[in-house]
Amino acid sequence: MGGTAAKGAAVSVRDAILADIRGALGPRHDAEARDTVAARLKAHKRNVIPARSAVDHAHRTQMFIEQITATHTTVTTVVDGAAVPAAVAAFLKQHNLPAAAVLAPDIADLGWESHPLLQTRTGVPLESDQVSVTGAFAAIAETGTLMLTSGAGSPITLNLLPDNHVVVLRRSQITGTLEDAWDALRAAQKPAASAMPRTAMFVSGPSSTADIELTMYLGAHGPRRLHIVLVED
Amino acid sequence: MQPTSFLFRENVSKALLDTDLQTALYRVDKNFTSRRTAAVTALPEFDALRDDAVRIKDHTLAHLDLYLEKFEEKVVANGGHVHWAATPDDAKRIILDLCQSAGARTVTKGKSMIAEEIALNPYLEAHGITPVETDLGEYIIQLADEPPSHIIGPAIHKTKEQVSDLFVEHHRQYGKTQRLTEGVDLVAEAREILRPRYLAADVGITGANFLIAETGTSVIVTNEGNGDLTQQLPRTHIVIASLEKIVPTLEDASTLLRVLARSATGQQMSVYTTFSTGPRRADDPDGPHNYHVVLLDNGRSKLLGTEFQDILRCIRCGACFNHCPVYGSIGGHAYGWVYSGPMGAVLTPTMIGIDEAHHLPSATPFCGRCEAVCPMRIPLPKMMRHWREQAFDKKLGGSRHRLTLRTWAWLAQRPALYQRLSRIAVRYLAWRGRPLGRMHDLPFAQGWTAARDLPAPQGRTFSEQWAARQRRARP
Numbered sequence: 104m105g106g107t108a109a110k111g112a113a114v115s116v117r118d119a120i121l122a123d124i125r126g127a128l129g130p131r132h133d134a135e136a137r138d139t140v141a142a143r144l145k146a147h148k149r150n151v152i153p154a155r156s157a158v159d160h161a162h163r164t165q166m167f168i169e170q171i172t173a174t175h176t177t178v179t180t181v182v183d184g185a186a187v188p189a190a191v192a193a194f195l196k197q198h199n200l201p202a203a204a205v206l207a208p209d210i211a212d213l214g215w216e217s218h219p220l221l222q223t224r225t226g227v228p229l230e231s232d233q234v235s236v237t238g239a240f241a242a243i244a245e246t247g248t249l250m251l252t253s254g255a256g257s258p259i260t261l262n263l264l265p266d267n268h269v270v271v272l273r274r275s276q277i278t279g280t281l282e283d284a285w286d287a288l289r290a291a292q293k294p295a296a297s298a299m300p301r302t303a304m305f306v307s308g309p310s311s312t313a314d315i316e317l318t319m320y321l322g323a324h325g326p327r328r329l330h331i332v333l334v335e336d
Numbered sequence: 337m338q339p340t341s342f343l344f345r346e347n348v349s350k351a352l353l354d355t356d357l358q359t360a361l362y363r364v365d366k367n368f369t370s371r372r373t374a375a376v377t378a379l380p381e382f383d384a385l386r387d388d389a390v391r392i393k394d395h396t397l398a399h400l401d402l403y404l405e406k407f408e409e410k411v412v413a414n415g416g417h418v419h420w421a422a423t424p425d426d427a428k429r430i431i432l433d434l435c436q437s438a439g440a441r442t443v444t445k446g447k448s449m450i451a452e453e454i455a456l457n458p459y460l461e462a463h464g465i466t467p468v469e470t471d472l473g474e475y476i477i478q479l480a481d482e483p484p485s486h487i488i489g490p491a492i493h494k495t496k497e498q499v500s501d502l503f504v505e506h507h508r509q510y511g512k513t514q515r516l517t518e519g520v521d522l523v524a525e526a527r528e529i530l531r532p533r534y535l536a537a538d539v540g541i542t543g544a545n546f547l548i549a550e551t552g553t554s555v556i557v558t559n560e561g562n563g564d565l566t567q568q569l570p571r572t573h574i575v576i577a578s579l580e581k582i583v584p585t586l587e588d589a590s591t592l593l594r595v596l597a598r599s600a601t602g603q604q605m606s607v608y609t610t611f612s613t614g615p616r617r618a619d620d621p622d623g624p625h626n627y628h629v630v631l632l633d634n635g636r637s638k639l640l641g642t643e644f645q646d647i648l649r650c651i652r653c654g655a656c657f658n659h660c661p662v663y664g665s666i667g668g669h670a671y672g673w674v675y676s677g678p679m680g681a682v683l684t685p686t687m688i689g690i691d692e693a694h695h696l697p698s699a700t701p702f703c704g705r706c707e708a709v710c711p712m713r714i715p716l717p718k719m720m721r722h723w724r725e726q727a728f729d730k731k732l733g734g735s736r737h738r739l740t741l742r743t744w745a746w747l748a749q750r751p752a753l754y755q756r757l758s759r760i761a762v763r764y765l766a767w768r769g770r771p772l773g774r775m776h777d778l779p780f781a782q783g784w785t786a787a788r789d790l791p792a793p794q795g796r797t798f799s800e801q802w803a804a805r806q807r808r809a810r811p
Contacts, residue, residue, distance in 0.1 A: 116421065116426060120422055120579070121401045124400050127637055127638060127639075127641045127642075128400070128641060136399055136402060137402060140402045143584050143585070144585060147550075147586070147587055148587060150588065151384045153380075153381045153385075154380070170604070174607070227621050245604075246604040248605050253616070253622075253623055254620065255619040255620065255621065259568050259622055260568055260569070260623075263568060281586075282586075285590070298550075299553055299611065301612065301613060301614060302610060302611065305608070305609040305610070306607065306608060307607050307609075309607070310559070310560055310607060310608075311560065312473075313559070314471070314473035314476065314560075315476075315491075315523065316360070316519065317364070317368075317489070317492065318519050320523040323527065323559070324470065324527055324562045325561025325607075325608070
């Protein structure tokens with residue numbers, strides 16, 4: 104975009120803004136300020152954390168389920184990964200949906216072929232897809248929130264385009280707080296790469312709007328239904 | 337948009353007589369305030385979180401240049417681009433350039449107050465690019481060709497019937513001729529109309545609730561998921577954000593998120609909170625190929641170190657709107673510019689000038705509710721007072737208004753005279769109010785007595801009563 108002249112102008116606007124800021128902030132010890140900023144960015148220090156998330160894992164699971172079901176989300180629990188396809192089929196049947204779903208590569212190896220009546224495809228969704236099934240990176244008990252990250256095995260549009268979104272969540276993925284989830288994310292990323300995936304979505308229920316007379320309606324643009332299949336592990 | 341803040345009095349008169357608006361404002365008060373109270377009461381740490389939130393923003397503002405540099409460095413390291421805009425014109429030109437080089441004809445937009453601030457839509461339209469608002473509220477006011485009337489509910493002033501009328505008028509071109517009356521059907525129709533627009537858009541523009549220096553990330557918060565579709569489907573994602581949106585770390589953003597949704601809608605978390613970092617990665621099957629962040633100053637850097645610096649802590653939750661008796665009576669449009677409510681009364685004069693906007697900081701009873709509910713503890717009444725002082729020094733406002741203030745100031749500085757005069761006034765009013773103890777008519781106060789009686793003072797002045805009480809208490 105633009106030529107070198109435009110680029111030159113952009114640089115000077117940048118420097119002018121930064122100079123304005125420094126001028127307005129007044130004199131300071133610059134090296135010290137830089138050290139303060141660098142230290143703060145590295146420390147990942149936590150601020151006040153609500154005490155309610157500090158419970159053992161069993162209670163954390165219970166808290167997560169209570170919180171997310173309070174926001175129009177449904178949850179079914181299954182004993183292992185092999186039981187997931189049947190749980191998805193049951194969800195589709197319950198809502199009179201066609202027995203077809205598009206799967207995220209991450210959860211494509213759960214033995215879907217053993218359910219020949221359930222038509223599945225793996226990859227990004229098409230406009231016509233009504234149901235997607237994805238994994239999750241983590242879940243947060245404090246607020247009843249799913250953390251969904253983009254990656255080769257987890258196309259981000261699967262979380263948004265189809266009307267029905269089924270999330271396969273392993274019990275061990277439920278953390279207490281957002282901060283716990285960030286630590287898990289930092290630990291999971293390869294050190295050389297960025298600390299962040301392109302997208303990290305925190306989802307607390309199906310899409311909704313209150314833009315008409317402050318009345319809530321589900322399914323504004325994203326999924327109308329959000330269903331979690333919770334796998335004991 | 338062309339400001340009409342100088343017509344504030346006329347705007348107010350219109351708003352007070354608008355029965356649809358009054359019904360809508362009643363709904364705001366009934367819904368938002370009780371939901372916020374419930375959410376805040378349910379979290380014992382809420383006030384401690386507010387203290388942390390204030391500390392985070394104050395620290396960031398004190399090192400704003402350094403955090404912005406870090407942010408830029410990280411965006412670039414993740415394959416994105418940062419563009420700096422000193423003025424709204426800079427920002428519009430940069431965005432148009434980006435849209436044109438992407439060959440864009442249609443642009444989808446997530447809700448952004450900064451896009452409203454720079455008046456992006458008319459500019460894009462004038463250059464042959466069609467902007468499509470995707471937040472349902474923004475979509476409704478785009479069809480109505482109106483500015484937002486609330487920062488988190490842009491169309492809260494519209495009734496369902498008005499939305500039905502707009503949809504009939506504008507959706508006819510898509511073959512929708514039936515007038516819908518149910519909210520659920522209106523939402524479904526908007527979804528059906530907008531879905532192909534998302535898929536056809538070449539560029540998606542969103543705002544940002546936060547920018548994170550640690551990772552070069554922009555964060556948006558929505559309930560509809562419109563901001564997500566807007567940024568994930570087109571080839572190019574442009575973020576337009578003002579520079580005070582920056583926070584240091586993911587942990588800091590997490591703390592602010594805990595107070596944001598609770599203060600705004602009474603939710604613990606909005607339905608979608610999305611952290612976006614750079615364009616899609618090499619092995620990502622979807623997501624945008626290009627990621628641009630346009631950082632807008634528009635006078636904010638000049639507020640640092642002034643009595644207005646604290647307004648830069650604002651996270652645009654709207655709590656001050658929902659709890660303001662003035663906003664609750666007149667709605668957002670009467671303020672005459674993009675931002676309204678108490679935060680708008682403080683921020684607007686920084687952008688369109690106190691000459692234009694001097695009515696806004698005067699429209700307050702100083703009840704202090706805005707500051708009491710502000711998650712960022714912004715001293716809004718104090719800053720409105722600073723604006724009033726500036727307006728007075730600049731001789732703004734009517735001569736009668738100024739004379740009243742000057743007389744009052746003169747009198748208030750002479751306590752003996754003040755007390756003597758108020759003693760006379762109290763006795764005169766008590767005599768005049770006999771035998772009912774109230775007056776139907778009073779010179780200089782017809783504005784009040786035209787519509788209701790004024791109760792007459794029933795006893796002595798406060799100072800007299802206080803002195804008598806002290807005498808009695810003495811042994």
